[in-house]
Amino acid sequence: DVKVTQSSRYLVKRTGEKVFLECVQDMDHENMFWYRQDPGLGLRLIYFSYDVKMKEKGDIPEGYSVSREKKERFSLILESASTNQTSMYLCASSFLAGEIDTGELFFGEGSRLTVL
Amino acid sequence: TQLLEQSPQFLSIQEGENLTVYCNSSSVFSSLQWYRQEPGEGPVLLVTVVTGGEVKKLKRLTFQFGDARKDSSLHITAAQPGDTGLYLCAGYTGGFKTIFGAGTRLFVKA
Numbered sequence: 001d002v003k004v005t006q007s008s009r010y011l012v013k014r015t016g017e018k019v020f021l022e023c024v025q026d027m028d029h030e031n032m033f034w035y036r037q038d039p040g041l042g043l044r045l046i047y048f049s050y051d052v053k054m055k056e057k058g059d060i061p062e063g064y065s066v067s068r069e070k071k072e073r074f075s076l077i078l079e080s081a082s083t084n085q086t087s088m089y090l091c092a093s094s095f096l097a098g099e100i101d102t103g104e105l106f107f108g109e110g111s112r113l114t115v116l
Numbered sequence: 117t118q119l120l121e122q123s124p125q126f127l128s129i130q131e132g133e134n135l136t137v138y139c140n141s142s143s144v145f146s147s148l149q150w151y152r153q154e155p156g157e158g159p160v161l162l163v164t165v166v167t168g169g170e171v172k173k174l175k176r177l178t179f180q181f182g183d184a185r186k187d188s189s190l191h192i193t194a195a196q197p198g199d200t201g202l203y204l205c206a207g208y209t210g211g212f213k214t215i216f217g218a219g220t221r222l223f224v225k226a
Contacts, residue, residue, distance in 0.1 A: 004158075031212060043159075043204070043216040050212065090158050094212075102147050102166065103208025107158030 003027070004108035006091050012114045019078040021111050023091030031094045032074035033058075033105065034066060036087040043090065049074055081115045088112050119143075120207050122217030129195055130225050137190040137220045139205035146210050148188045150179055153202040153219075195224045 007022035025032065033048040035058075045058030047066040055066050063085060067075045074093075078085055089112075092105040120141045129135055139148070147166045151159035163172050165181035165188060172179045176199075178191040188205055205217040 009156075033212075040218065042218045043206075045214070048212050056212070092158075101210065102149075102164050103206075103210070103214055104147075104149060104161055104164055105151075105159075105206070105214065106161065107151075110156070110158045112156070 004091055004093055004106050006089075006108040006111045008111050009109060010112050010114075012116065013081050014116050015082060017081050017115075019081050019113065021076040021078075021089055021091075021113070023074045023076070023108055024072050025074075025091075025093040025106070026072065027093065027095070027106070028071065029093035029095040029106070030071075031096075032068065033092040033094070034064075034074065034076045035090045035092065036060070037090055037110075038087050046076065078113075081113075083115050086113060086115045120205060120215045120217045122205055122220055124220060125218065126221045126223075128223045128225065131197060132194050133224075135192050135195060135222070137203055137205075137222075138187070139189070139207070139217050140187045141207055141215070142186065143207065143209065143215070144185050145207035145215075146185075147208045148181055148185070149206045149208065149214075150188070150190055151204040151206060153204060159202075159204055192222075195222075197224045197226045200224050 004025045034046045035043045049055045049068040065077045091108040122139045150162045153159040163179045168183045168185045170181045176193045203220045207215045
């Protein structure tokens with residue numbers, strides 16, 4: 001089974017702090033994603049990466065950055081946390097089966113961040 | 117802006133009842149996924165449908181992809197308390213782009 005592991009399940013940070021959210025997948029997937037999930041707004045894509053050191057902005061990248069130094073690891077960074085970044089953060093990975101791209105996502109358990 | 121409208125948003129039913137959840141869009145999808153999410157956890161993939169008109173069954177769950185690949189439905193027969201959770205549909209347009217519905221929160225009472 002695919003395993004996507006997020007380093008922290010629950011975090012509480014103060015406004016202005018730097019926050020790192022780590023994600024590791026063990027299935028050699030090419031693609032990795034960071035989403036945030038908020039009630040009534042659904043899942044929104046922050047950033048994604050299709051290869052090591054490659055990153056692309058999603059729909060809501062403002063206030064976030066990412067790092068992918070190794071294929072299995074994708075980090076989300078909040079340079080200066082703000083209260084409106086309180087949310088559930090979900091990491092996901094996906095793969096290409098030959099030339100078939102189904103778009104199936106494999107999610108981690110989520111990291112619930114509260115910014116005070 | 118591409119949208120995927122999911123309904124109903126909330127459903128509370130008795131054990132043994134049947135239910136259907138709908139997802140509709142004006143966009144054509146190359147595939148569509150259904151996920152189930154429990155409180156405090158990440159979504160778990162249930163099924164992917166790819167071909168227009170396709171029907172897939174997973175025990176008591178039946179998934180259908182519309183002929184035009186713009187809509188989908190999830191039907192649960194004889195719901196059980198273990199079916200309780202948040203059901204998400206997600207339309208994939210290719211190029212790493214997935215559009216999520218807002219979710220249907222299902223509560224099945226014993």
